[in-house]
Amino acid sequence: MNDADLEHALSAFFLRVATPEPSERLRQLIAADRAEAGTARRSLDQRMRRLVAGLLAAAAIGTAAVLLGGIPRVDRTVQPSSSSLPGVASNGQASLTPTSPACVPNLGASPPHTPRASSPRSISTEIWGQTATLLPDCRILLAGGQAYRIPTHFPVLLAPASSATLYDPSTGQFSPTGSMTAARYMHTATLLLNGQVLITGGGQADAQRSAELYDPRTGTFRVTGSMTTARIGQTATLLADGRVLIVGGGFGRAPLASAELYDPATGTFSPTGSMATPRFGHTATRLLDGRVLIAGGYSGTGPVAAAELYDPKTGTFSPTGAMLTARFTPTATLLTDGMVLLTGGDDSHSVVYSSAELYDPATGAFEATGSMTEARSYHSAALLADGSVLVVGPYGQDAPSSATAEVYEPSSRTFSQTRWATIPWQYDSTTATSNGFVLVGQSLIEITNP
């Protein structure tokens, strides 16, 4: 046997002999060891919130306004309004076609309307970093994300998923649909004017440049052009002309200042202007005049107060007023009068804000408005059909044991707590819908007025 034969035999051996996969028990033991080893710098709850913050950033940031507009709240006698601010997204991942129909959930369906069991889960597998996108036919596309388990109060992250699921509010059923061409979490999913959904970037082992399109008619994903830069935690905002503005991102790396445009007509991305401040965990809101407000985020050194405006006509960013408070992962919601409501967020370290402010595009200035009843970060907000804003926080400063919701009334500029079915605080993505419902993980929870 010569050296080459021996090396071939060794290589063949390692190819044919599979080593065991890590068992559930092993993962649990490792997680327990980590939990026991302590979290010297901050309490477990604090750490948990920080991690969940990251977990929810993709899902909650981008999906807050996914179901924006077009649906009446069931507890308010407001008719469906297809005129409510089409195509506006709080953070850009979400978007809506101008002709979005009224999507009324089947109230009798089960189990989606059933609140989650309140008993603590010993071991559970959940998904974070997935996107939820309202399709023109009222179904919701849930795509990608990363599974994680919580065996001992310490999440064990698993491989990102390429799978996708459709939720049909009319039947209350979830069903699998196609698979993305790549596994992704903290990606974006944007409904295009042609009814397809643009999926961009996100993480696998690392940030990705790739992008793909989901066609609801065929239930399939196909590759489209790749972004000029790998991005994770970026925003994607549908512009009035049908192009999509991709901004920032760079989770796990130095945040990016660059931006690019996706043109559905050519299926390609091309660079556009760059922001003055690199950021991720920011908001991107299309204003009534078509410009996009970029606010908040994390610059790599701290939370960002500076806001910038992107003008699709010139393809450039320009500075506008600074927020009164630098906010990481706030929400931003376009109101019916053209103002933008920014709520909560945190200082990217430990302080979570209850304060809120309004951006006035006419003056380019931010001003204070009423504060939320609770501090919230990594929360969701959605414009309701009557012009008020539903804010749902998975947690606040003190990591509450159950999630709460509140409503902002633009006329009085105040927030008031609203009741909803008590659900235990879990680590699911939370999507506030404009019809008085909140999609928590894969449960649809009804919100009722006090």
Place this chain on the structure above:
Amino acid sequence: MASGEDTFGTGIDHALTRDDAFSRRADAYLARALGLACYLLGDPGEAEDATQEAMARAWRARRSLRQLESFEAWIDRIVVNTCWERLRRTRRLAEINLAGSNPPSVPDTFAAVLARDSVGRALIALTPEQRTVVVLRFWRDLSLEQIADRLEWPLGTVKSRLHYALVALRQQLERDDREVDR
């Protein structure tokens, strides 16, 4: 992982903290850690225990890891050292029947496969150091320089141990062949 771009060591305190990034990386590495331990120890149950121990050590020592891109070399070293320590302990306890030890929760087919396979048997017959070099070279497909980095050996030592490991493997396989021919 692209090198030089990660901010793992810069203390950024954002949503996924350094510890969380570490956990993610370590969890993603777990299967390779267990595989390495399986080949070094030859016993899945023992390998599971060693992997758990190595991951706990890594977690406790995570602050000493400065650069994310050196993660694999760093944690490989911890796994290898943990396995070697276990082998040394096992040698001392070789004659003690460990009847009370926990049964492995992974299927114990790996050891059976090793025992049935002539290359597997030859591999297990090597010294721990030789086996480690062979596994890192031919299973993990690492260069000699990368192996030297992981084991903190001079490059010459790696070359020498790999050479003698291959000699021993060849002799063992040829012995096996002769026995089969008889």
